[in-house]
Every structure is written in structure tokens, then in C-alpha cells.
Amino acid sequence: MRTNKLLLTIAALLLLVAAAASAGGTAEVTREGPTITVASKAWTEQLILGNMLLEILRAEGYPVEDRTGLGESDVIRPALHAGQVDMYWEYTGTTLLTLMEHDPVGDPDEAFDLVKAWDEETNNVTWLDYAPANNTYVIMMRQEDADQLGLETISDLADYINQNPEAISFGTNDEFYERQDGIRGLEELYGFEFDPDGVRFMTTGLTYGALREGQVDAAVGFGTDGRIPAFDFVTLEDDKQYFPVYNPAPVVRMEVVQAYPELSDLIEEISALLDGETLAGLNQRVDIDEEEPEDVALAFLREQGLIEF
Template sequence: MKKFILVVCSLLLVSALAACSSKSTAGSGESKGKVTVGGKDFTEQHILTKMTSIYLKEKGYQVDEASSMGSTVARSALENGQLDVYWEYTGTGLMVYLKQPVETDPQKAYEKVKEADKKNGLTWLNKSEFNNTYAILMRQDQAKKLGIASISDLAEYINKDSSKYKFATNSEFYAREDGLKALQKKYGFAFPQKNVVKMDTGLLYNSLKEEQVDIAVGFATDGRIKGFDLVVLEDNEQFFPAYNGVPVIREEVLKEQPEVGDLLNEMADRLDGDTMKDLNYRVDVKHEDVNKVAREWLVEQGMLD
């Protein structure tokens, strides 16, 4: 009987040690640290936030996610230490938060915002190649028929007969100093007031697709450009500011967990305009789940097993 009890106790001890060992191993998987990932409230940001969260989790970090934030709220949360990292746009950082002049050159915009934000304890990691700036859009078939490939080409047609073409814009682009008025001044043309149609941003693409208007302002990486067979006219005079996506991280977090910076740089280096447009298309037009789209892209890139 004593031998039986000793055997049972030994087995229980081995089981307990194995459990402790298992817990220790599981715990070691979380020992890389905690990262709070934020994001703004539109499709592209939802995708970027989810990609970042999934990737860091798979690499052994404990991730808290705070998505669907307003732009200024996300920035304030990063500055206050409530967020550790989120994706921002060079033009937004430079002009909105740092109050610096418009910069249309992507590399110059990046270098300026990266340097200027050091004083705030924020590090702009690698600049991605996707540039979600404003864009002037037309239906692809119409643009080909008229031979319009650039905004200068469009200006020529408007100057010949401005009454033929309707232009759709949101209220922001219509009203801001560097919006429609400045664009027309830069390229030397003007839409008649009666031909400018103001509407919510979400309706711009549909109005163009349904031929209610001929030209519309939009955003260069929007998935509906692909989904609705639209074309972005070349900004050949470099009017629009650069809005390249960049992961921005608090300096103290980067010092404590430098691998996080390396992982996010890897993500940024793999993203370009066509990729972002396609990912947005899958969510906005095909209505695929954001989690699915984000994870599948990471797997396709060989970043996850």
C-alpha cells in the first residue's frame, strides 16, 4: 500500500512539474512584452491595424488593439502613452500635427516629418510606398475615349467646353484652401459653379460609376477605384501633398522592444499602392472580413506560417 501511495505521489509530482514547465513555456511565449496598437476609423486603417496586431501576436507579443479612433484622438493617445504604435500619413503628420507647409515630394515629406516629430518622442519607421493622397478620378472607358491621362489633359478639355463636365467633390476638398480652388489655379482651368456637385465622401465613387458626374475627387488607394473600373489621372504638376503610410511608434517603446520596429519596418517595406488598393477592394467591394484579408496577406508574404 505504501509503495502504491509513493508511486501515486511520484506521478502527481511529475505531473505538477510538467504543468509548471508547460506554463513556463507558454509564459515564455508572452515574455516579449505588451504592445498597444491603435488605428483610425476607415477601411484602410482597419486593415493596417489588424495586420499589425496579428503579426505582433504571432511573433510573441501581447497585443491590445484600439481601432476606429478619430485622427486627432489617435495622435493624442500616442503622445500620451495610451497607444504604442499606429499607422499615420506623412502629409497628415506634417501639416495637421506639426503645422508645417505642404510637401508634395514623398521622400522629402517623410524626412521632414520624421525629423520634426523627434521632439515629441515619436519615431517614424520605414515609409511604405502606398500614398493615400487625394486623386482626380474618371471612368476608365471615358478617359480612354477622350485621351485623358493626366490632370493637364483634363484641364485642356475643360477649357475647350467646361459646360459638358460635372465634377463631384466632398465638402472638405471644396472648401479647403489647398483643395479645388488651388487645384484649378495650379492647372489653369475652372469648373462652372453649377457643374460642381457636393456630396458625402462615400457617394463620390458611386456617382462616377453611375455616370451622374464625369469627374470626381477621391483617394488614391481606395478599393472602389479598382472595383468600379475608375482611373486616377496623373498629377503631373505634383499638386497633391504626399500621404505615404508609415508606422509611428513611441521612442521609449522602440528602445525597450527594438524587434517591434524591425517587424513593422518589414511590413512597411512590402506595402505599395497597388497592394493597398487591392486589400481595400477586398473589404469595401467584395465585403470580405478584415481579419481574413489581413491574415491572408501576411501568409502570402511569407511573414506567417
């Protein structure tokens, strides 16, 4: 009996060692300097992005502390300013509209320049290069339908609806439909109107299922949602830049950048790889395929040749 228990204990320890060896977070700390505390918000995309930072820093020998899943901006920001958090991914539109109380901006470069200058001057915080992915509002359609109708942009959709006023049913939540910076403003800028009898009101999270099941022909969603590629949807290009941009970018305390001057180039290699299609695909692996965010992040860095172990 004792022999069996001993064998089981040894087997369990070997499994733990093997698991640790195959997982991230085991690289030796070789850099001298302050520990870098990495935070993130608590939802899929943010957990993936936060773990990318953790894993590439670990692989390069930086001392790191994991605070991913800490909370939303109203939790992370005070911690960042107090020096309890050193780095996290934020969205340009979130800072611009919520923290700066600035008017919406549809140009990604303009939005980035505004938030970077404001944070450096006000909070001793800097922004590294933003990712091309844009997690803003989007108008989605089923790929097959959009291809059949020849619709690639919101202008295309507007022209089609003006010629066929009752042809397109639309799924949205009621608040966003009525807001001047929501669908009403979109209709005004593009010069069309969804048929009021064809609008179906639901929470934003349900628009994906309604579109997939054919209950509506178009719907509002978010640009990097994993259900877009999973359900074979297409997002119509916002060719008049109506919706504010929400590009994710690493936000870092200036003290950390000064302590590790080479850090920016390292992390910006990740940003450059994250276009909308790529980030939506990574989100899909977690939300649809049920992989763990940290596993998806580590696998992506390995696939891109950014880390080797």
C-alpha cells in the first residue's frame, strides 16, 4: 500500500514538472531592473493581449508580475498612476472618450497622437505603437449575402437600401439605435435610413446569433469579436470613418521605459502583427473553441517566431 501511494505521488510530481516545462512563465530572469507588473481587463481579448506581454517579457528575461484580469479602466488606471501596475493594453477610443472627454475621432493616427500626448503630459505614461485591429462598432452581414449583393462598404449598403427601402432587416439594441452617435448619426452621415419596421431590437450580444440564424440581414457588432470569423460574417468598411476608432495599444509607465529603453521595440513587434482578422481569430479560439487565453497567447508568439521556448 505504501509503495502504491509513493508511486502515485511520484507520478503526480512528474506530471506537474512536465506541465510546468511545457507552459509559459518558466524562463530565467536575466535582466537587472524593476519588476514589470502587467495588468489587463477581465475579458477574452484583454486576457489574450495581457498574456502576450507577460510571455514575451518572460522569454526575454525580464522580471514580471502577473495582474491580468485585474478589472476595467476605472480599476487599472488608478493602479497605473500609483505605480502598482506598469503596463496594460488600452483602446485609443476608450481613453479619448471616457478619460479625456474628447469628441469621437475616426482617424486612427489622430486618435493615437491625441491620447499619447495627453498621457505623457498629464500622467507620465506613454503609449507604444497601436495595433491595426479596431474593436469599434461594425455593421455585419453574412458573407454569402454581402457577396451576392456586392456590398463591401457602408456606402454600398446605403445605396442598396435607398434603392430597396424594405430589403434589409437590421438587428441592434434600442439605445444604440436612438443615439445621435449611434445608428441615427450613421444614417445621417451616409444618407439612408433602415426601414423602421425591419429593425429588430435585442442586446448587442444577441445580434450575432440573430444574424447567423437569418432573423436579420445585417446587425451591429464589435470589430474583433471572435464570432465574426466563426459564423462566416463580413464587416462592411466604414468608408466615411463614422465610428470612433478603438485600436489597442500597450500603455506603459515612463519609469519602466526609462529603466528598459529597449522594451518599446520588443513589444511593438506584437502590435504590428495584430490586424482585425488576426485578433478576431485569436478571440475565436477562446470564445468558440474553448482554449485558454494564456495558451492562445503563447502559441501565437511561438507561431510568429517571437519566442522560442
